[in-house]
Amino acid sequence: MAEWLTHVLLAYATFRILSWYVEWLDSQWISVGMVGAILPDLSRLNLVISSDIISYFIGSEFDWFGIHTAGGIILLSGIGALLFRDALEQQKAFIMLLSGSISHILVDLPQRYADGKMILDMYAFPLPLPRPVTPGWYVTPDRWVVLVAFVTAIVVFFADQHRKSVK
Template structure:
């Protein structure tokens, strides 16, 4: 749970700060980016539905691990973007879902692993495997990581909330 919170807090901070410069990136779109930040961890659905069950039901070999990769998040972002009505909104949704997913993968890269190498071989699928050394800054169970992410999110929230109104992007009224 702490790992998911870390990704959510950091995505909130990232997309909120980007929203200060991009007119259309309001709170609704920030939420889409936050959803993207947890897409790579959908591979944990294997705890609920086994790969064997899906393979037996569909007759097609299936693995959940492909979701936690560059190729997997492209597919999930495209599927998520289809939930939006207009082409412009679909493109925005894809960019935000993919960016949120990419932020997740990047934040996970400097984790400490037993062999001392990054997990880029799985993240970069379907690209060729490459595993440089990891700086080993943290393990996913470290509690201080979520505390740092929370502090960053709170600072950004405070700045965003108390910014002068004239520095906020103008939000166009929706015509119904």
């Protein structure tokens, strides 16, 4: 749960700062970007419904991890964008869902892994990318990561409020 919170808070901070420069990026679209930040972790549905069960019902191989790849987030962003009313809103929704998902992937890259390398190749599947050495800044259960995300979001929130009051 803390990992989802981290991704959502960092997406909020990122998109709120971008809203200072992009005119159409208002609270509605920031919220859509925040939803996009958790799309890659829909792969965790494997904790509830096994990939084997899905494979059995569809009659083909299936793996939830496909959601946590570039192709998966593009597909989910496209499906999510179809829920919006017109073409312009669909384009904005796609951009925000995909941007939120990309922010998720970028936050995950410097994690510490057992072999000391980034899982960049898994995110970019099916593209054959190398696995560079990770800086290993944190592991998923580290609590300080969510604390940094929370403080960042609070600082950006108050900076945004100050900007609005000055205008």
